[in-house]
Amino acid sequence: MAHDRIDRVEGLLRELAATFLERETDHTSLITVTRCTVSRDLTRSTVFFTVLPDSMEEQASAFVTRRMGAFREYVKSKTSLRRLPYFEAEFDKGERIRQKIDSLDTDT
Secondary structure (H helix, E strand, C coil): CHHHHHHHHHHHHHHHHHHHHHHHCCCCCEEEEEEEEECCCCCEEEEEEEEECHHHHHHHHHHHHHCHHHHHHHHHHHCCCCCCCEEEEEECHHHHHHHHHHHHHHHC
């Protein structure tokens, strides 16, 4: 039962993060939220993202990290979560690797 709640919260936070970042960016790069994770006690959450073009990875990572405090306020205004997590942002390296594997698979 608790696992279902965590899954629902993660899905909600992923959607909110995507909406928030789309609204906040200057559209010089495409930032895509790939997933969110939440600790079991709902005190911490990590927002995973990718960026296109690849050359904007460093700037986008700095931007998303800077905006996590504002994102927490956004989540507070859009949800009724009793315990609001503190957010971290992390570039989704696993998604980048998956994309490379997919491109290798289509080349053969």
